Amino acid sequence: xxAVILAAGEGTRLRPFTVSKPKVMxxxxxxxxxxxxxxxxxxxxxxxxxxxVGYKKERIMSHFEDGNKFDVNIKYxxxxxxxxxxxxxxxxxxxxxxxxxxLPGDNLIDPKEISKLMESEGDNSLLIAESQIPSKYGxxxxxxxxxxxxxxKPEENISNLISTGIYRFTPEVFDAIKTIxxxxxxxxxxxxxxxxxxxxxxxxxxxIGKWVDAVFPWDILHINASAMLEAKMGTAGNIEKGVTxxxxxxxxxxxxxxxxxxxxxxxxxxxxxxxGPNVCILxxxxxxxxxxxxxxxxxxxSVIMNxxxxxxxxxxxxxxxxxxxxxxxxxxxxxxxxxxKIESGYHSVNDIGALIGEDTEIGDQVxxxxxxxxxxxxxxxxxxxxxxxxxxxxxxx
Amino acid sequence: MCGIVGYIGDKDAVSIxxxxxxxxxxxxxxxxxxxxxxxxVSCYKDKxxxxxxxxxxxxxxxxxxxxxxxWATHGKPSKENAHPFLDCEGKIALIHNGIIENHMELRxxxxxxxxxxxxxxxxxxxxxxxxKHYNGNLEKAVKESLKLVCGSYAIAVIHxxxxxxxxxxxxxxxxxxxxxxxxxxxxxDVAAILDHxxxxxxxxxxxxxxxxxQGFEISTLKDEPVSRPIETVNWTLEDAEKGGYKHYMLKExxxxxxxxxxxxxxxxxxxxxxxxxxxxxxxIKIIACGTSYHAxxxxxxxxxxxxxxxxxxxxxxxxxxxxxxxxxxxVVLITQSGExxxxxxxxxxxxxxxxxxxAITNVVGxxxxxxxxxxxxxxxxxxxxxxxxxxxxxxxxxLYILGITLGLIKGTLEYDKIRExxxxxxxxxxxxxxxLDNAExxxxxxxxxxxxxxxxxxxxxINYPTALEGALKFKEISYIHAEGYPAGELKHGxxxxxxxxxxxVAIAPQDHTYEKMLGNISxxxxxxxxxxxxxxREDTDLPKLADNVIxxxxxxxxxxxxxxxVVVQLLAYYVARERKCSIDKPRHLAKSxxxx
Numbered sequence: 002x003x004a005v006i007l008a009a010g011e012g013t014r015l016r017p018f019t020v021s022k023p024k025v026m027x028x029x030x031x032x033x034x035x036x037x038x039x040x041x042x043x044x045x046x047x048x049x050x051x052x053x054v055g056y057k058k059e060r061i062m063s064h065f066e067d068g069n070k071f072d073v074n075i076k077y078x079x080x081x082x083x084x085x086x087x088x089x090x091x092x093x094x095x096x097x098x099x100x101x102x103x104l105p106g107d108n109l110i111d112p113k114e115i116s117k118l119m120e121s122e123g124d125n126s127l128l129i130a131e132s133q134i135p136s137k138y139g140x141x142x143x144x145x146x147x148x149x150x151x152x153x154k155p156e157e158n159i160s161n162l163i164s165t166g167i168y169r170f171t172p173e174v175f176d177a178i179k180t181i182x183x184x185x186x187x188x189x190x191x192x193x194x195x196x197x198x199x200x201x202x203x204x205x206x207x208x209i210g211k212w213v214d215a216v217f218p219w220d221i222l223h224i225n226a227s228a229m230l231e232a233k234m235g236t237a238g239n240i241e242k243g244v245t246x247x248x249x250x251x252x253x254x255x256x257x258x259x260x261x262x263x264x265x266x267x268x269x270x271x272x273x274x275x276x277g278p279n280v281c282i283l284x285x286x287x288x289x290x291x292x293x294x295x296x297x298x299x300x301x302x303s304v305i306m307n308x309x310x311x312x313x314x315x316x317x318x319x320x321x322x323x324x325x326x327x328x329x330x331x332x333x334x335x336x337x338x339x340x341x342k343i344e345s346g347y348h349s350v351n352d353i354g355a356l357i358g359e360d361t362e363i364g365d366q367v368x369x370x371x372x373x374x375x376x377x378x379x380x381x382x383x384x385x386x387x388x389x390x391x392x393x394x395x396x397x398x
Numbered sequence: 399m400c401g402i403v404g405y406i407g408d409k410d411a412v413s414i415x416x417x418x419x420x421x422x423x424x425x426x427x428x429x430x431x432x433x434x435x436x437x438x439v440s441c442y443k444d445k446x447x448x449x450x451x452x453x454x455x456x457x458x459x460x461x462x463x464x465x466x467x468x469w470a471t472h473g474k475p476s477k478e479n480a481h482p483f484l485d486c487e488g489k490i491a492l493i494h495n496g497i498i499e500n501h502m503e504l505r506x507x508x509x510x511x512x513x514x515x516x517x518x519x520x521x522x523x524x525x526x527x528x529x530k531h532y533n534g535n536l537e538k539a540v541k542e543s544l545k546l547v548c549g550s551y552a553i554a555v556i557h558x559x560x561x562x563x564x565x566x567x568x569x570x571x572x573x574x575x576x577x578x579x580x581x582x583x584x585x586x587d588v589a590a591i592l593d594h595x596x597x598x599x600x601x602x603x604x605x606x607x608x609x610x611x612q613g614f615e616i617s618t619l620k621d622e623p624v625s626r627p628i629e630t631v632n633w634t635l636e637d638a639e640k641g642g643y644k645h646y647m648l649k650e651x652x653x654x655x656x657x658x659x660x661x662x663x664x665x666x667x668x669x670x671x672x673x674x675x676x677x678x679x680x681x682i683k684i685i686a687c688g689t690s691y692h693a694x695x696x697x698x699x700x701x702x703x704x705x706x707x708x709x710x711x712x713x714x715x716x717x718x719x720x721x722x723x724x725x726x727x728x729v730v731l732i733t734q735s736g737e738x739x740x741x742x743x744x745x746x747x748x749x750x751x752x753x754x755x756x757a758i759t760n761v762v763g764x765x766x767x768x769x770x771x772x773x774x775x776x777x778x779x780x781x782x783x784x785x786x787x788x789x790x791x792x793x794x795x796x797l798y799i800l801g802i803t804l805g806l807i808k809g810t811l812e813y814d815k816i817r818e819x820x821x822x823x824x825x826x827x828x829x830x831x832x833x834l835d836n837a838e839x840x841x842x843x844x845x846x847x848x849x850x851x852x853x854x855x856x857x858x859x860i861n862y863p864t865a866l867e868g869a870l871k872f873k874e875i876s877y878i879h880a881e882g883y884p885a886g887e888l889k890h891g892x893x894x895x896x897x898x899x900x901x902x903v904a905i906a907p908q909d910h911t912y913e914k915m916l917g918n919i920s921x922x923x924x925x926x927x928x929x930x931x932x933x934x935r936e937d938t939d940l941p942k943l944a945d946n947v948i949x950x951x952x953x954x955x956x957x958x959x960x961x962x963x964v965v966v967q968l969l970a971y972y973v974a975r976e977r978k979c980s981i982d983k984p985r986h987l988a989k990s991x992x993x994x
Contacts, residue, residue, distance in 0.1 A: 059652040077642035255664030273663035308824035
């Protein structure tokens with residue numbers, strides 16, 4: 002069986018973390034989130050994978066190359082404009098001649114769920130999950146194991162069963178895509194609804210295993226914490242005397258952890274990092290490569306991407322810090338509940354710190370209020386308070 | 399990343415293995431070797447290309463064998479360190495891809511027990527370990543041995559006394575069985591065996607496979623049998639190799655953010671190079687050839703600016719005719735391959751005169767690394783395209799890091815300045831990324847150059863060498879004559895050559911030479927030559943003067959050669975592609991120049 006991974010979208014709701022990479026390349030426990038999907042497919046013996054790429058596709062191609070590293074063969078097809086998931090899938094038509102899987106590249110999926118989908122009866126099937134926030138997905142209505150209706154992002158809370166966007170299709174889906182496309186709709190949910198209306202049976206496979214996806218920036222924290230539980234352990238690099246390491250911790254090559262530092266897993270630290278002395282890293286924190294953390298700083302439940310520099314005596318928790326961010330000393334994120342604006346909607350988020358886009362520079366003694374969403378390449382001078390949303394390239398004096 | 403292949407069947411193993419190895423060539427390698435079971439086990443291996451191996455190898459006959467290509471990560475590329483490895487009696491042969499982490503302790507144990515080692519590699523312990531556990535059953539010996547090993551591996555082993563099988567095993571490195579009729583294969587990479595079969599079975603971690611002519615059996619290290627379905631792959635070789643790109647050169651251009659990221663790994667925390675250098679030198683000489691020479695010219699600006707020590711740059715082939723160096727000269731040699739004959743000769747000469755020597759190279763353990771006092775690896779990964787791209791930009795990264803080190807040692811850089819510089823270094827991958835994101839516009843600009851008769855590249859200060867590099871890239875792959883000039887020198891001659899059919903690429907970031915560059919651009923457009931200007935984002939002067947403007951992100955001008963180089967690489971690439979040139983292998987050129 003072949004599989005098609007839809008990886009062409011930018012993920013605009015994940016901005017600013019998609020400024021220089023598509024959302025499927027956002028690091029989760031230091032690996033691009035899409036690697037988890039590829040791995041789940043390979044574990045189920047799916048070797049031929051078609052990547053539909055578009056937005057900043059070269060980032061994906063440079064990482065996955067021909068797929069040999071991942072025991073699969075990858076074929077890249079380009080969707081030149083982001084015109085919807087069905088439009089993207091259409092590009093795979095010429096490569097498909099029998100049943101196949103179609104899935105998004107931005108979620109963490111238990112390989113067992115994939116095998117359930119592969120073994121399911123019926124030609125077309127859809128993997129279903131439960132969600133607390135059904136309004137951000139396609140909501141599904143089931144009768145026994147057949148999908149009777151699917152509604153994209155309903156405003157009312159009509160059911161908490163949602164489509165994971167992971168499908169098994171027969172090639173006849175391409176006809177449905179064309180029909181729906183002629184009506185000006187390019188969404189896979191609409192295609193599935195159309196197939197139901199035409200009397201095609203769509204089986205709903207109810208997944209109970211792990212499934213998490215990244216829609217909003219704060220989802221990165223949950224998905225990271227979840228992936229971290231299964232991350233590899235091991236400590237390379239130079240761990241000085243007097244460093245305490247507890248629990249499941251991974252430290253990459255050529256990293257230096259200096260004396261007096263305390264690391265409590267699950268924690269993943271990349272290569273070439275310079276940590277401490279006297280730095281405290283607490284559970285569910287992942288850190289990319291070339292990160293530098295000055296003395297007396299504490300980081301907890303956060304995702305710190307590549308090339309970040311954190312100053313001394315800072316406190317960072319429940320935060321996502323993008324590539325190359327540089328923060329001075331005495332920085333603090335305040336945790337708590339926040340109302341965060343993404344595109345035109347407001348979202349209430351609990352336990353959130355700061356979300357900071359790549360290459361932003363922050364001076365000394367800056368405080369970030371809960372849910373501060375700071376764009377990429379901003380410059381924030383010392384002794385400021387950050388709150389609300391700042392667009393890319395903002396200057397705060 | 400090494401490539402491994404094994405064959406068992408009725409055909410001539412040597413020719414099948416050589417062909418399979420050639421299929422892996424595109425991954426890059428520095429040495430290769432074969433082991434064949436005939437009467438006993440015979441093995442031949444060497445540094446260099448597979449074609450050379452084929453020419454120099456003795457007659458080897460057999461129907462079972464192993465083949466290997468190696469890209470050195472630990473231990474230099476050499477005949478001794480190439481695979482396959484043999485045990486003390488020459489009966490067992492083994493090939494390996496991966497890293498054995500506990501090889502030091504295993505090695506010392508085996509040495510105590512009288513095993514003889516011929517190489518520096520981690521792999522060799524495996525073959526001796528298997529020899530130690532061998533008791534008439536190779537499969538059992540392999541399993542016993544692997545239980546003692548920590549690390550990642552895909553291995554394949556043959557034994558002279560068991561002429562009907564290959565044993566292979568995997569942990570965290572790719573391994574696949576190719577199933578033929580009356581013949582079977584094992585490989586690290588499906589591409590290696592697609593010429594013969596498209597039926598494959600994947601081996602998983604901690605599994606051992608016994609391959610015979612008739613079939614294969616998989617079991618775990620704990621001896622539990624495993625059944626594994628045979629899968630059919632239906633892709634073609636073309637698909638695999640370039641991972642979605644049309645040419646290696648384009649693939650490598652787009653790999654630059656990652657290559658630069660890798661070359662920075664671990665360097666910033668240790669700017670003192672482990673305390674290797676002292677401040678005793680009072681002059682610096684940089685020696686290099688070709689593209690590396692252009693890196694050297696940029697290095698001169700970097701070193702002089704950061705350390706205030708005078709720098710001379712020499713071409714490797716001209717160095718021997720210049721004034722000799724002395725003990726107080728620090729000699730920096732730049733060579734991608736580490737094998738460039740002229741640069742190697744210069745390294746020996748400098749050493750003989752008592753200078754401190756540093757090499758900047760991409761190839762671990764290459765010849766230059768044995769001639770110098772300190773080696774700085776650029777870690778760009780294998781580069782297949784003959785035109786250097788990612789290896790050049792990572793050389794620049796190395797020079798910036800080295801420059802900061804020299805400033806630190808000489809006390810000419812303040813602490814705050816160093817923090818500023820290292821911060822910029824950390825941002826380089828994303829500066830380059832944003833140039834790549836602009837590739838479509840660069841392609842449009844390139845289209846205006848396709849039918850040019852000549853092209854001039856002009857720049858000043860640290861971007862004068864960037865102009866040279868732009869012209870070199872351009873002419874070597876598009877076969878259009880191109881020259882790089884210091885912008886101020888145009889009016890001393892070359893201006894006479896300008897016509898409406900000679901585009902000029904003007905490099906004009908906003909440094910202290912900016913005003914003068916604007917003057918030079920006016921000079922050029924007054925002669926009717928189309929101008930493509932490269933400037934910093936939000937520059938408003940350039941669009942008034944130039945026909946086309948390509949913007950790079952607002953990087954500190956002193957670091958602009960890196961993003962600008964990426965621009966000129968893409969210009970060259972798109973023009974050559976449009977002219978249907980042989981981009982990855984330009985006529986008359988070779989990747990590594992090993993003759994003087």
